[in-house]
Every structure is written in C-alpha cells, then in structure tokens.
Amino acid sequence: MGDDYLVRIGRLIRDARQHRGWTQTHLAEALGTSQSAVNRIERGNQNISLEMIARIGEALDSEIVSLGYSGPMHLRVVGGRRLSGSIDVKTSKNACVALLCATLLNSGRTTLRRVARIEEVYRILEVLGSIGVRARWVNGGGDLEIVPPARLDLDSMDMEAARRTRSVIMFLGPLLHREERFRIPYAGGCDLGTRTVQPHLTALRHFGLEITATDGVYHAEVESEVRPGRPIVLTERGDTVTENALLAAARHDGVTVIRNASSNYMVQDLCFFLEQLGVRVEGVGTTTLTVHGVPHIDRDVDYAPSEDPVEAMSLLAAALVTESELTIRRVPVEFLEIELAVLEEMGLDHERSPEYPADNGRTRLTDLTVYPSKLKAPIDKIHPMPFPGLNIDNVPFFAAIAATAQGSTLIHDWVYDNRAIYLTDLTRLGADVKLLDPHRVLVEGPVRWRAGEMMCPPALRPAVVILLAMMAADGTSVLRNVYVINRGYEELAERLNSIGAQIEIFRDI
Ligand SMILES: CC(=O)N[C@H]1[C@@H](OP(=O)(O)OP(=O)(O)OC[C@H]2O[C@@H](n3ccc(=O)[nH]c3=O)[C@H](O)[C@@H]2O)O[C@H](CO)[C@@H](O)[C@@H]1O
Ligand SMILES: C=C(OP(=O)(O)O)C(=O)O
Numbered sequence: 001m002g003d004d005y006l007v008r009i010g011r012l013i014r015d016a017r018q019h020r021g022w023t024q025t026h027l028a029e030a031l032g033t034s035q036s037a038v039n040r041i042e043r044g045n046q047n048i049s050l051e052m053i054a055r056i057g058e059a060l061d062s063e064i065v066s067l068g069y070s071g072p073m074h075l076r077v078v079g080g081r082r083l084s085g086s087i088d089v090k091t092s093k094n095a096c097v098a099l100l101c102a103t104l105l106n107s108g109r110t111t112l113r114r115v116a117r118i119e120e121v122y123r124i125l126e127v128l129g130s131i132g133v134r135a136r137w138v139n140g141g142g143d144l145e146i147v148p149p150a151r152l153d154l155d156s157m158d159m160e161a162a163r164r165t166r167s168v169i170m171f172l173g174p175l176l177h178r179e180e181r182f183r184i185p186y187a188g189g190c191d192l193g194t195r196t197v198q199p200h201l202t203a204l205r206h207f208g209l210e211i212t213a214t215d216g217v218y219h220a221e222v223e224s225e226v227r228p229g230r231p232i233v234l235t236e237r238g239d240t241v242t243e244n245a246l247l248a249a250a251r252h253d254g255v256t257v258i259r260n261a262s263s264n265y266m267v268q269d270l271c272f273f274l275e276q277l278g279v280r281v282e283g284v285g286t287t288t289l290t291v292h293g294v295p296h297i298d299r300d301v302d303y304a305p306s307e308d309p310v311e312a313m314s315l316l317a318a319a320l321v322t323e324s325e326l327t328i329r330r331v332p333v334e335f336l337e338i339e340l341a342v343l344e345e346m347g348l349d350h351e352r353s354p355e356y357p358a359d360n361g362r363t364r365l366t367d368l369t370v371y372p373s374k375l376k377a378p379i380d381k382i383h384p385m386p387f388p389g390l391n392i393d394n395v396p397f398f399a400a401i402a403a404t405a406q407g408s409t410l411i412h413d414w415v416y417d418n419r420a421i422y423l424t425d426l427t428r429l430g431a432d433v434k435l436l437d438p439h440r441v442l443v444e445g446p447v448r449w450r451a452g453e454m455m456c457p458p459a460l461r462p463a464v465v466i467l468l469a470m471m472a473a474d475g476t477s478v479l480r481n482v483y484v485i486n487r488g489y490e491e492l493a494e495r496l497n498s499i500g501a502q503i504e505i506f507r508d509i
Contacts (some may be wrong), residue, residue: 073505079472090489093308096120105277234258252293322471347405350373402445421438
C-alpha cells in the first residue's frame with residue numbers, strides 16, 4: 001500500500017490544485033514551503049503527515065484532501081506536569097482581525113507581519129477571498145500580503161465563514177466608502193449571550209449608513225452626502241465599535257472626533273496602522289480620538305501588529321495553576337498591569353525584564369518570569385472594566401487562579417450574559433465554583449484538581465481555562481471539540497508541549 005498510497009494522495013492534491021487554477025509555486029507559498037516540495041508531494045515521492053494533508057486541504061478548499069481534517073479536533077491532556085523554560089507570546093487575534101478589515105480601506109498592497117495563524121483570521125481571510133481580495137502568506141508563511149481588487153464582488157461573499165465570526169461587523173466602516181448598498185450576515189463569534197450591534201449602527205449613522213436587519217442579514221444603504229457634523233459619542237466604550245468608527249472616519253474627507261472611545265490594545269494597533277496609511281489620529285490611548293481622514297488611500301504599507309495581552313495572561317495562568325517556573329517573553333505589559341497588580345496582592349512571585357518596544361515600535365513589551373507562588377484570595381472582587389481596567393477577556397483566567405488560592409474569591413463578570421456560567425465547568429475538575437447569579441461566581445480554594453472528560457464550552461476564554469485546569473490535574477483528561485480555542489490561539493497544544501505539557505491532538509475522521 002505504502003508508495004501507492006502516497007501517489008494517490010499526490011494525484012488528489014494535484015487535481016485539487018489545478019481545479020483551483022493554482023501553480024505549484026502558488027500552493028507552496030500558501031503552505032510556507034518550496035515549489036520542489038509540492039512537486040515531490042504531488043508525485044508521491046514525499047512522506048506526508050496528516051497535518052500537512054489537512055493544511056493542503058484547507059489552502060485548496062478541497063473536500064477530498066481535507067478528509068480527516070473536517071472532523072472536530074479534540075485534546076488528550078496528561079496533567080500534573082510542571083512547565084519550564086520560555087515561550088513567546090503571539091500577535092493578537094483582536095488586532096489582526098481589525099487590521100484585516102482595515103486593509104479594505106487601501107487600494108495598495110498591505111503586508112502584515114507575523115499574523116496569528118488562527119481560525120478567526122482564517123474565517124476573515126475566507127470572507128475577503130470570496131469578495132475578490134487577494135491574500136497570501138509570504139516569507140515562509142509568517143506574514144500576510146493583501147491586495148484588494150479595483151471592485152469588490154460583494155454578492156459572492158462567503159456568508160458561512162462570515163457568520164462564524166463577530167469581526168465581520170468591522171466590514172461596515174470600510175465598505176460604506178466603497179459601496180452604496182451591500183449586505184453582511186449577523187455577526188457570530190463566541191456564544192456569550194446577546195451581544196449588541198446597536199452602538200455600531202448608531203456611530204455609523206453619522207456617515208450615512210442605514211441598516212435594516214432581516215433573515216439573519218444586515219442590509220446596508222449609504223447616503224454619501226451625510227457626514228458627521230459634530231463629535232460622535234459612542235453609546236458604549238466597546239473595542240470593535242471604536243474600530244468601526246475609526247475605519248469609517250479614516251476615509252471621511254475631514255476631521256472626525258470620536259468620544260467615549262476604547263483605548264484598548266487592538267484599537268491602538270489599528271490607530272498605528274491608520275497612521276501608516278496616512279490617516280493622522282490624535283489621542284491614541286485616550287477616550288477621545290481625533291481622526292484626520294483621507295478620501296483615497298493607495299499605499300503599499302507594512303505593519304507589525306503587537307503581541308496579545310490575553311495570550312500572555314493565559315500563559316501566566318498556565319504557569320500559576322501548574323505551579324511552574326516559566327518565562328513568558330514579549331508580554332505587552334501596559335495591557336496587563338492591573339492584572340499583575342491584583343496578582344501581586346494575591347502573592348504572585350515574578351520578575352520582569354527591562355521593557356523593550358514591540359515591532360510596531362510603539363507597544364511596550366517585557367519578559368516575565370513567573371515562580372511557583374503561594375496565592376491567597378484577593379480581598380476585593382475581580383471585575384473587568386474597559387481599558388485601562390482589568391481586561392474583560394482576562395477575567396475567566398482568574399477563576400482557575402483563584403481555585404489554587406487559599407480562601408474565597410468573588411468574580412463578577414458583568415459584561416457577558418453567559419460567560420460566568422461556563423466557569424462552573426471547573427467543578428467537574430474538582431474546583432469549588434458556585435454560581436451566585438448569571439454574572440457572579442464564588443471560587444473557594446485551594447483546589448485539588450482531578451482529571452475529567454468534557455466538551456469545550458462554546459466560549460474561547462472559558463475553554464482555555466478548562467484546558468489549564470486539565471494540565472494541572474493528575475491523570476488523563478479529554479477536552480472535546482476545541483475549534484473555539486483554535487479561533488484565538490495558534491498551535492496552543494504544540495506550544496504548551498514545547499514547555500513541558502503533554503497534550504495530544506486527535507480528531508474524528
Ligand atoms: C474582535 C474583538 O476585538 N473582540 C473583543 C471585543 O469585542 P466587541 O468590541 O465586539 O465587544 P462587544 O461590543 O460585544 O462588547 C462586549 C460586551 O460588553 C458590553 N459593554 C461594552 C463596553 C461598555 O462600555 N459597556 C458595555 O456594556 C457590551 O454590551 C457587550 O455585551 O471586545 C470585547 C470586550 O472587551 C472582547 O471580549 C472581545 O474579545
Ligand atoms: C470574546 C472574545 O472574542 P470575540 O469577540 O471574537 O467573540 C474573546 O476573544 O474572548
């Protein structure tokens with residue numbers, strides 16, 4: 001069977017590639033490999049892993065080759081192992097998706113450096129590809145090059161991919177400058193209860209955008225004479241609504257003032273990127289942004305989004321719950337300062353290197369070494385606030401950390417309707433987590449973790465929290481259907497294994 005099997009797979013790959021009208025070089029670039037490697041694979045002269053077949057299937061969008069990848073992915077975790085060594089933080093999901101949407105502002109070529117290879121990015125790339133935007137991975141697969149077409153083909157939009165992310169809502173801001181009439185599906189994302197889009201619609205109405213929603217689709221119409229006559233006051237200090245207002249303001253021929261703006265990390269990355277496009281933004285890092293728009297943007301630009309504070313928090317939590325000494329490199333510390341201050345009060349023992357700039361030249365990074373720490377519960381409740389508060393996406397990690405601490409910790413997740421509820425899944429791994437109401441849980445520590453088998457909760461951060469608890473629990477645990485984790489973390493299992501975890505990936509075929 002051996003060689004024959006490779007030849008048959010090679011033919012399937014060649015057929016799928018030709019069906020897409022791609023050259024071997026084109027496929028090689030998408031995979032971050034060489035043309036000669038693709039040639040060997042297609043001739044059956046190269047041993048090929050299941051993972052590679054899956055990547056080829058994904059790149060070629062081919063059902064036949066993606067067989068074996070289409071089933072859900074699960075994790076088998078052998079817990080109770082200490083982590084050690086060091087690990088780098090990747091770029092953030094939330095900045096990367098905003099920047100991908102922002103490329104729609106530019107007629108020129110955009111190169112984004114070290115874009116996180118995560119499902120959320122793949123979904124937005126699928127949507128962009130379906131409307132005619134050319135995107136390809138370059139420089140060994142680390143960077144993304146994006147070139148929009150002269151005219152977008154919005155009728156061909158991949159609605160299924162679009163529906164799986166909330167980020168597609170950020171198409172509204174750029175598109176209102178390109179089209180008078182268009183439609184996008186209702187925004188998806190994590191299942192965290194109702195997430196309003198009303199603040200987006202209220203903000204974008206200042207630019208003439210009117211939306212009617214029917215049958216799961218937003219129908220947008222733009223009255224191009226309508227222009228913001230006065231400052232836009234956001235009704236919520238949300239991240240994506242601020243980004244949408246910025247994206248709309250970027251190509252408005254004039255000055256737009258946005259008040260009650262989020263100053264969070266992804267918004268800052270977007271502002272730095274807009275500056276590269278020639279759009280001046282005053283007030284970055286504050287809640288009032290003044291945008292000097294440019295009606296036509298046609299520049300070849302190169303931008304390096306910054307590291308993900310939420311991934312940094314995830315790795316910090318991994319070290320704490322497994323009682324490990326671990327160095328987390330490239331931590332965007334200005335977006336983790338409150339978390340660190342709270343953890344220090346709880347007894348966190350850590351060291352920070354001198355700060356250095358991220359590749360965007362603006363964000364401050366540090367290398368953080370975490371030592372096994374004897375933690376006690378905080379005196380006050382843990383609760384999020386818009387930046388510069390404790391990051392909303394970091395709250396769930398405090399549940400796992402609080403479980404290892406002596407005493408009771410109240411966690412008040414006022415933001416999301418469903419998220420605190422998912423934290424009670426930790427009880428199945430031995431933690432004492434009581435749901436006081438849909439927004440508040442009481443965690444009693446210290447825990448004695450035990451292994452378990454469960455489905456991933458349908459929310460990114462609670463899902464990772466469960467994974468971390470499994471890594472701390474002696475014995476073998478199974479976490480099923482981890483798409484939601486892959487939405488926001490690049491090769492998390494492999495990277496955790498590189499610092500001492502034992503996590504095996506397996507799939508249903
Ligand atoms: C792609 C992206 O960047 N996603 C992030 C972004 O989503 P995004 O900006 O889309 O978040 P939402 O607009 O859904 O806001 C989250 C929740 O907070 C509530 N809210 C928000 C601000 C406010 O001043 N008052 C208020 O009540 C909203 O009603 C909603 O229930 O921000 C969220 C909150 O930081 C993060 O969890 C997401 O990871
Ligand atoms: C809630 C999150 O993301 P999204 O806005 O993509 O659903 C998250 O990153 O935790």
